Amino acid sequence: MLHKLLLCLLLASVFLFPASAQDAARTQGTLIPIGGGYKTLHNFVEAALPYWQTLNATHFTMLMLPPAFSYNPYQFSQQELLDNSYLADLRRSQLEESCRDVLASHNIDGVPCRVIVPPVYTREAAQSSLIEQFFTADLAAIYFLGGDQINAMNIIANTRLEQAIAQAFQRGVPLGGNSAGAALLAQPMIAGYAPEYDQNNALREGAVNLWNQPDAGERGLSVGAGNALIETHLWELGRVPRVLNLLSFDDAPHLVIGIDGSTGGVLQDETIFRDVFGQYSAAIFDGISLNASENASFSANGVLSIHNVLIHLLAPGDFSFNLTTLQPSWTDHLVNAERDFSAFEKPENTGDLYLYGSAPPSSSFPDNAGTLVLLVGYPDAAQLANTAEQYAGDRQIVSLLAGDQLAEVLPEGTALSDYGFIAVIGGDQSLINIEQLQPVAEAWRGGMTVLLGGAAAAAAGQTYVANPAVNFVTGNAGVLEAHSQGSFIVGGTILRRGLELINLNIEPRLIDNNRFGRLFSLAFNERSVQALGLPADTAVRFTSDGAFVQGESAAFVLDLSESTLGVGANNAFVIANALLDTYPASERIEAIHP
Structure with missing residues (x-):
């Protein structure tokens, strides 16, 4: 009877007070979003290494969370369990191997790497009282697998699992992931295209879904970034139109961190996006500085008209962006633009x-x-x-x-x-x-x-x-x-x-x-x-x-x-202060001043 009472009290605390954990955790912490793919696992370990070094742990222990692998948040067949367990174990072994390589490159000997994949493929599993056992004191990092961020958050939101993630994050454990596992690292979460829409018609009004309803559980992680959206597979899947559409939303941050496949970066304390790594580049889409989001509209045939979107491309090297001041590190950002058309x-x-x-x-x-x-x-x-x-x-x-x-x-x-x-x-x-x-x-x-x-x-x-x-x-x-x-x-x-x-x-x-x-x-x-x-x-x-x-x-x-131009360590373009405009049918192409 006592056990049931304690369980009820614990669940009530999760459901009734999710916002307090969110507010407490949002100002400090390390997020490591990766645009897609598993070529950057060693970079993830490198980004998590400084926190692990504070633990004095005998193992390098990481959790790899697979909810985005799920096909249905509420039920999971034995065949699906076998299929996903096989794929998750493949990624687990890759992360362990990357961990060993990173430790060896730092001359850290005698420290075993251990990656654990809790089989959380349903909301019922995320509510289990056994969840806390995976979040040990020596936990060095949490990695979210790719897949479907909507399914993932339907499993995670307002559960014991999310509470455990928030507590780990509050004590400093870095959170990272790729693709869907990166998208959910923002509390207002990009939730894909609406039915009948894709990249080809993503400029149309209503084409893009955003989850930003915390009270209804439609959001990213409670400890995710609150001042920017995270877009993945940016160049790989041509998601620029989707990003521009999102900048027009009234109920969304007018700042988007776009990250390409096989590329990632570190978002520190919800303030500095830094240390881009991988093969390609990341981009900041700023709809604030030159009033692009405020002045955006849709044409008579429902196509986005948006002007003076400020874009910064970051590649590996000494390049970062401050989400609070809206400043790239290598030059001043534009506060006005005299456009010549x-x-x-x-x-x-x-x-x-x-x-x-x-x-x-x-x-x-x-x-x-x-x-x-x-x-x-x-x-x-x-x-x-x-x-x-x-x-x-x-x-x-x-x-x-x-x-x-x-x-x-x-x-x-x-x-x-x-x-x-x-x-x-x-x-x-x-x-x-x-x-x-x-x-x-x-x-x-x-x-x-x-x-x-x-x-x-x-x-x-x-x-x-x-x-x-x-x-x-x-x-x-x-x-x-x-x-x-x-x-x-x-x-x-x-x-x-x-x-x-x-x-x-x-x-x-x-x-x-x-x-x-x-x-x-x-x-x-x-x-x-x-x-x-x-x-x-x-x-x-x-x-x-x-x-x-x-x-x-x-x-x-x-x-x-x-713009100020440069080149990253991987020879990718580095650009500060690019300006992008869209002109739908019947519009004259001319300068639209901020």
Whole structure:
């Protein structure tokens, strides 16, 4: 009877007073969020080592918590238990091996590494009175496995397990994890996309879910960071649109720590984000300093319009960010920005210019004998034929192959000047030949209306990325990683001079082909030139009245003109004070001052 009474009192303390533990713990402690993957386990141990050295322990003991592995917070089959126990044990052995390697590198001998995986796959398990036995006095660190952060928090929130985690954190035990295990290290927790949404339409109102209802148990850890969100797989999965959408939320911090896969960092005392480690970079998205979040809105068709988002990229090295003062360590952050958008003004006497993020719909330009369609940069005859069929009609369709001269492939007796509209549709930027397109550039400078779609749109600017196209369905993991994450490494992109029609650099298919690294590479390598990112279903029309956005998504403008640039120890870009804007359909691209 006494045992039942004590149990009831303990559970009541957990359910009735979760906020007090949260408030007490939030100001001090070490969080180690990792964007994804298990290549950085040794870095996690390195970050936990200083606390372990205060313990005078005979073992290096860590807990590896698997709730994010769960498929259902309320029930778990024997088969699921076996499957997840096998996978968790694999990760356990990897962490133990990393621990041994780290201790050896510090000449620490005779200390066994011990990683324990409590089988907490349901909420019932998280409520067990046995939970406390895993949280020993010599516990050096806690690592949360990746998976599903919603399932994880449905298991953890307001339980004995969370109480034990909070008590360990309060005495100094570092908390870390990757992917979902990192997302839950923020108390207001990113909870994925809403149904029917993904990265391709993440700029739309209602596309992103945020758990920030502590009273309802919808949140991250009670001791998680309260002044910033934590986004994972940042560059790897192209989550920039999701981050921007979150910055528009009224009930969320307007500061996001974005961490790429195979990359992590240390958030100390909810104040300093430091010691980035791994292969790539992390980013701070600041919607506060220049009022980006306060002034954000959604267009008539529900697409995000947000301006003057301040972004800082951090890589391994002596780079940190203060979440309280909003200062990067290596320079002052912008408190005002005089934006110059003169590059979006069409030069005098030139024709209208359309830039499409992908091959435009056939209905987007005239279907008559006065329209010339040039197909360039297609890797094989089948793709070329399919594109030609898409634009079949009364238009004149011409394929410009390697080695061709434009004048030689036009119908006999015709010249470019015989047409009133020229559309150049490109397949692969690596196959674009700028010299072949110079006659089109001259026609435009003489007043001809020109449309450049897909790969051809990239050629309109000063410089373009000439890396081969990748297929996210058939491409192997190494190629995709080099494309999406490797583009943030110095030398990760091939850059060529463009047609120089406008003083911009352009990256098409920005979202659907995850080309944010290419966009940043363009801006990093030519800081004085703004980079224009065009999603597949979006276009910009340059007229004498200005540059206007068309389509279903938004145009992105990345501006590094006031940035401080550097390079991390891993050769990843380091950037302070990048500015990012989105312009949905019907908006004119112009400076929006803070």
